[in-house]
Structure formats: C-alpha cells, structure tokens
Amino acid sequence: MKYDVCIIGSGAGASGVAYTLALAGKKVIMLERGGFYKEKDFSKDEVAYTKRDIITPNLKESYHTIEDLEDRKWVKTPTYVNESTFFNGNIVGGSSNFMSGYFHRLKPVDFKLKSTYGDIKGANVVDWVIDYHELEPYYEKVERLVGVSGEVTPYKYHEPRSTKDFPYPPLEEHPISRRIDKSCKTLGCVPYKTPRAILSQAKEERNTCYYSNYCGSYGCSSGAKGSARAALLQPALKTGNLTIITYTFVKKLLEKNSKVTEAIYVNTQTKEEHSIKAKLFVVAGQAVESSRLLLNSKSKNFPNGLANNSGQVGKNLLFSAGGVGSGQFDASSMPLKELMVEGLFVNRSLCDWYEIKGMKGGIVDFLFEHANPISKASKQRKENGKLLWGAALQEKIFKKLTATKQLNFEVFNDWLPTDNCFVSVDEKYKDIYGVPVANIRIGAHPHDLKVGRLLAEKAEAVLKNMGAKEINSSISSSPPPNLQAGGCRFGDDPKTSVLNKYCQAHEVENLFVSDGSFMPTGGSVTYTWTIYANSFRVGEYILKQLS
Template sequence: MIYDVCVIGSGAGAGPIIYELSKKGLKVCVLEKGDIYNEKDFSKDEIVVRKAIYTPNLKDEYHTIEELMDNSWQKFPTYETGWNFWNGSLLGGSSNFMSGYFHRLKPNDFKLASIYGVAKKSNIVDWVISYEELEPYYTKVEELVGVSGEVQEYEFLEPRSTKDFPYSALAENKIVDLIDKSCKELGFKSIKTPRAIISKQKDHRNPCYYSNYCGSYACSSGAKGSSRASLIKDAILTNNVTIIANAFVVKLNTSKDKKIKSATYLTKEGVKKEIKAKLFILAAQAVETSRLLLNSKDENFPFGVANNSLNVGKNFLSSSGGIVSATFDETNINLKDLQEPGLFVNRSLMDWYFTKEFKTGTIDILFEHANPIRRASILRWNEDELLIGENLQNKIFETFTKTRTLNMEIFVDWTPNDDSFISVDEKYKDKYGIPVANIRIGSHEQDKKASIFLEEKAIKLFEKMGGKNIISDISVLPSSNLQAGGCRFGNDPKTSVLNKYCQAHEVSNLFVTDGSFMPTGGSVPYTWTIYANSFRVADYIKNNWEDLIV
C-alpha cells in the first residue's frame, strides 16, 4: 500500500499534521518508535511509570556527547553517565511528560539579529516568518490542545487575537499570595503561567484533578495537552490513520527524482520493514531527526538526505539557565496551606525578557516535583556525611512534614553557534548497528551572562519572601528535554535545510515539523511554538496538496 502521508514521530510536531491531514481525508501512516498507551496505563508510581520507563535502555540505544574539556573536545557515550536525551518513546512522544509551561514567543524573538545584531561567534538570524503569521496558530493550539490561564498586562505581553485563554486558570497554592506581595514590594510583575492543562471537561478529556505529579509523568486524566490525548485520539476517529507502534525508522530512501519513496524501519525484534507514501513528515525530535537524515545516505545524498548543503545538524538548540531554590516553612505561610498537595504555583516573571543591551528570558516558579523516593534519597547526605538510622529518619520526617521547596527555573536563549550541532560517527552504533547521534554542546558566553542576570533577580525575590537555604545552580549545559534546531528553516538553500513552510529545499516531498526548524529558540519552553508551527505547515500542505504530490 502507498499511503498519502507517512509521519515519523507522534509528538508535538506530528500531532497537528496527523489531526489536520486525516480530517482532510488523506490516508496517514504514523511510525512511532515506542508503544501505544492510554490514560488507564498512567499511574503515579514513581518507580514504574516515570518518563525513563518509556525511553530506551542506554546500554542498547545511547547518544554520544562532546564537551569542551581542557581546551579540547572530549566524547563520551551517555550510558557512562546516565545523561539521557531520549524523551519518551510512545504515542505522543515527550508531550506526554511535559510540565506544560506554555509561553508564546514575543514578536521580537522572530528578529533578534535585526534588533540586537549578531553576537561574535554566534549564528543568530532572523526568522523567515513573523509573529503575526504564527499568532492564529498559537490561538488554535489554545483551543484544540487546551491552554489554561489568565492574560495579564505586562511590558512584553505579545499581541493576541483573543482577550483571554479558553480555560480558566488552575487552582493555586496559597504561596502565590506571598510571591505576588513580594514581587509588588520589589517592583516586579508576577504573572499567571499559562499551562497546557485543561481546567474543565473537553470531549473525552477530564479536567485536572491535582494529583501533584506533572513533570516527568504522563497524565492519567487526559488533562495535560499531549499530542496523543488532545489530537491523535480524535484523528483516529476519522478511520484515516494507521499507527504502527514499535517502528524505529532507520533510513529514508530516495528515488531518481530525489524524492523520498519509502521509509525503512525496524520492529522491536529487529526485522526490517518498509513504508511507502506520497509525502513524508519527519518529527522525531531534533536530535533523532538530524540523526535519521544524516544516516540516510545514498547516491542522491552522499552526506545524508537533504544534506547536500551540509547544513543538517548545524545550530542545535537547547535552553540555558538553571534553577534557584529555597525552602519555606510555617514562619512564611500557614503550614496547612503550604503542605496542601496538588495545587499549582503558576507564576512567571518576564520583566526583563528584553533589555536595551541584550536578551534575557523567563523565570517560572514551581514547587519541586513530588518524587518522594528521589527526595528522600537526596536527604541521605548532610554535606559529606552519610546519614543513616534515626538521624536520617528524623531529617526525612522534618523535611516532608514541615517544609516545602520552591524552585525558580530560568530559561534563556541557547545562542546558535558553530560548536553546537548534531553529527553521526560510524564508531558508535546502537544495538541495531545504526550510528547514534553525537551531540556537541558548545554554549555561547552570552547565555551565561543572561542566566546570571536572572539568577540575581530570583535570589532577590526569595530573600524578600523570607526563603531559607537559598541555593543556585546556573548552568550552560543543555536541558535534554528541550531540543530544537539542526534543520533550520530559511530562504537560502545554501544556509538552511528547510524553506519557510518547513519543506526540505532539496527534497520536495519531505517536511520537518518538530523543533528542528527553529533558527533561535526564544527564552521559553519550545512546545507551544512547535505545536503552532505544525498547524501552520498542515494548512500549507492541505492548501497545496495536489501540487506537492506531482
């Protein structure tokens, strides 16, 4: 059988494509590396169902990392450290495990080169689309995927075509009163964080029931706006979607006219199979998307599919920043209110998103993730002393019953540069014999400067709130769950992989719709922008279908 469309991956970049094209009547085949799960499969067992359970064993399937050490690049496999760049091999991908912090990019995020210039040793460019072109699709995501919140005025609030979010803000812990009061005294503006978690019933999806487990856990109510729950379930009802689970795509095969004719995938048992389609959508998350293109070498593309320009893998993006933490107890807030489980903090600071001199970013405020086993395990150590027995028992009891830790997560741009890229190395192969992705993680000095700027603001707020044990961990290392870049879109085929509609310059029936297209990432999590752009691309494909398959 020849499908109309073959979609590789099923996360945020794939869901809108699957949803829109199946509703148009096209026959869509989805190749998903992992298995298919539903809400009934997602409990809150810290051992059984955390994100790592839905990712490959690093001894079988790993990545290699290149870090700059002693002025030279050192390469090591991730199975040596446990540093995991797999983010969810199952239907819906990593969108099942996101915390759902949904901030739009700002209009100026689309033209950083024009506003701030191109920093030395950076590859900053303006986007080839504007905020105004993407805005209707941000709005579409709010409705279809479901975004809760309350629009509040602040200096850098982006223009909106609707007055407010379609879902009211989620219930909040009383600590927000202390945050808001302290911000006001400091002259900061705290705003309610938009979340891709619905606060009321939507079709087959139940509202949030405040389980206290969002980050790194899949949602058992359907409230979280994963691609699986919010889009693919509805798409399946069209009877136009075929999902092939446990299908690890290892090669894209091209024909004489330099189009993709088929995708070769491996079953869980390692058996090779092939899928043919008229149009191919690649949305496997940035690292694996570049890996697949680079490994798909043939006579048309000796350096990998769509890579005769040698741009695939370049300008990989993550997010710089870090976390500032503080503990709170009954001296700050009523203990019963503080300990009330499940209720959200949902506060963000964007006062300094842009400054006259440079771009900074966002501070999102949240309680530490529940994960009691992990939290208790960390308490075993008192500096260099290992606690056991009654001493450990007392420390765990005091910590769990009388205090709570609040985090301020800092998000700043990952400045694209020549030392941040994805490649493959024939020396390093997974259990199937396929070269793994190598991730070089060269950061830019600007990112740390912006992070430290926001760190100072976070510490100042915690001090005003009366937080204790304030600690800070600012890092220029990438956040493995935030991946973008590697297949930059642009108008010039010499410097980009994709055109403005995320269609490969060199392969007319190939589109890339995960975060790979982004030339810069903004200072917020990428998911909302990936969703919005995928809806934009889906519209282009629908409106130009006959021309695209000629």
C-alpha cells in the first residue's frame, strides 16, 4: 500500500502532523523505533525508568559519539564508554511521555534575536523566517488539544495571547509556593505561575492528574500528562487513518529525481529489513537522529546526504544553556508537616529577566527534587569527598529522606548556535545495523555561561530570602541531552538553510522535518510547546499540499 504520508518518529514534532492529517482523512503511516506503552503499562519503577535502558536503545546496540574539546583538540568518545545516552524515550510518543511538562511559549523577541541584539562574535544568530504571531494560533491549539493548565501571570515580557486564560485551571500547589511568592514580592520580582502540560481536569478519555509524586522521567498512568501519545496519537488512531509500526529503525530514505520514494527500515526485534512507500515523508526523530538519517541517506543527487547539497544538515545544533541550583529546607524553615507534603506541584518560575543587562536573558523554573528515593539516598554516599558507610551513612540518609526537602531551580537561556555544535556521521562508528551513528560535537559559546550565571544569581537570591540552607548552583556548558533542537534550520535561502518556512526541504519537495530541528535559535525556554505548535502548523501546510 502506498500511504499519503510516512512519518518517521512519534514524539511531539511528529504527532501534530499525524493528528492533523489523520483527522482530515489522509492515510498516514508512522514508524517508531520503540514499543507502544499505554497508561496501563506504566509504573513508578525507579530502577527501570531511571537507572536502566528500558526506554532507550541498549548502548551496545546503538549509541552516539560525543566530540568534546580536550587540550584544544576535539576528541570523540562513544557514549557506551561512560554509560550516558542522548536517546530520550524511544516508545510511541517519544520523550514527551517522560517530560515534566513545564510549558513556556517563546516570546516575540526569540523570533528576531539578531535584529534585536545584533551579532555575537562566534555565534551564527539569525532571525526566524516567521514571527510570533504566525505561531500564536498553534500555541493556543496546543493549550486546548494537548492540554495546558495554569493561570496567566502578567509580567513585562509576557507574550501576546489570543485567549484570556488557559483552558485548564492550575494544578494543586505545595505550601512552599506561597513562600516563593512572598520572597519574590520582597525582592520586587514577579512569581510567575508555571503552566504545565498536565490536566487538572479530565479530558475525553484522559483522566485528571492524581499527584503521584513520580512525574518527570515516568510515563503517566492517568493520561493527564500531555504526551504526544495520550493527547494526539490515541485520538488519531481512532480515525482508522493512522497506522503505527513499532520497533522500526529507519536506516535510510531512498531518493529519485529529487523526491523521496521509500523509507528502508529494519524491525529491531526480528532484524528483518522492510520498506514503506508514500507520497510524502516527514522526519521527526528528535534533532540529532533526524540529522543523522538525512546524512546517512546519500544518493547520486545528494552525495553528502539527503537535502544536504548546502552542507547545512546537522549544523547549528542547539541544546538548552543554563544549569541547575538548589537550596535545602527543614523544620527550621517551615513546619515539617507542611514541608513534607508529597505530590503537590511548586509551579513557580522567574521570567523577569528575559532580557538582562542589555542581553537576551532567560527564565528559571523552581521544582522539588524528584521523589526518587534511590537517587536521593545514593547521593548521600560521600561527605567532604570521603565515602560514608555504616551508622553515619544511615543517619544521613534518614535525615535527608524524612526531614529535609531540596528545592531545585533550573536555568534556561539560549544555547547560541555555533560552528562547534553539530551532528555529523563517521563510517568508523556504526550501530548493530551497520549504520553510522551520529557524532555530536558539543561546543558551547562562552556567552551562554555568562547569561546563565546572571540568572542563577537571581534564583539564589529568592532561595536565600526564603531561609534555604546550603544554596548552590552550577552553570555548565554540558548539554542536557533531552533538550535538542536545530540541525536542519529553516530559512529563505537554500544556501544557508535546509528547510523553507514550512519546514519543507528546499531541495526535496516531498520531504519535511517537523521536530525541533527547524529552529535556528532556541529561545530561553524548554522546546516542547513550540515543537508541538510548529508540528500543527506544518501539518496544516502539508494538508493543503496534499489537497
């Protein structure tokens, strides 16, 4: 059977396209590397979900090489060497199943970073080819369809909205949120109420949040979390127009006369090779893997990889710059009975410094350290650099888990695009299917650290004013593997961009890339809401093309 559209990947960037097309009656086939887990399949198994590879490929099967600067030389290290992974949830719905759902829209300034702040030496900053107003209707669509809860907090840099409020009221909050509010007001900043892609009320077949206390890193058992699977793919499947094939790894896209003709994939369970034909192909395997697929899809017309005669595929890869910080709270800060309440959300951010000292700034999200007891207890193994055991360790673990809470903050600012952050492939490193793995050079611009530190100071001041102890922060140029974008930036010029404004390849008219790869700059918030919104936008354009 020849499908209308073949979508590779099933996460946020894939699901908006699939939903739009399937509901409009188009026949869509979706190829997902992992399995199909539904609400009933998820549990709060800390070991399985946070300490082993059950939802990502085994690193002996597939991996990446990470290219880091050591003694002024770029050195490649396969990820299996240090047991790290840049895969983020290879099941239907992708990593959106495991997100915490802190949802922020980009601000209008994020679409015109270059024209607002000018060039930064060593960074490849450009304006987007669309502006905020073109994406706004789709942000609103995400609020309704994926489900965003919250309460609009006015502040200086707030983006324009076409609706007054969020469609779902705020989730229940932990008592510490009021203390953050008080601290912010004392310091003269706005305690921004963080919108969440988590339902506070039931929606169709999805139940409301049940405050399990095990949210980020875990699949949601009620369907409240706005994963691509729960929110969009399950309804799209009901139309009968969407087919999802699981356990498929797409090795290559074949091209003829500058059109993609078929996708060659291997069933990761049987190891058998198959192919799918379609009129149009959409790649959405998360930024790193999407670039990898195009780079590995070489042909006579495209000797450097599909849609890559410009040499731009894989370039200007983005992560999220910033870092983390924390402060400790105990009975001396607030009554233990209030402090130790579990499951409720903090839902506060600092957004007053989206511009800081004449530079583009960013935001800070506050959140409690995740519930994970193994993770919390195992961090107590050392004190002053020395291993602890016996009664001393037991006492420390007991105090940590029963009488203290750690309030964390996460800083998000722009990861500037540079020539030293990109995806490439190298014939020397192949996965078990014989396909070159993605090499990720992870160079960061020093400007990112400067902005991150300024933001961390603001967050530390809020914690200090609340009476937190042991306040610290770490702003780092290490990339968070789950926050990927760029690599196939969109633009008007085929020489400097891979995709046009509708995320259609300049050189291959029936090829689209609909995950975060299109972003030429990333903004200073997590990407998921923007990726969902753009996926709906691309889906509508494809529908017009097919019609």
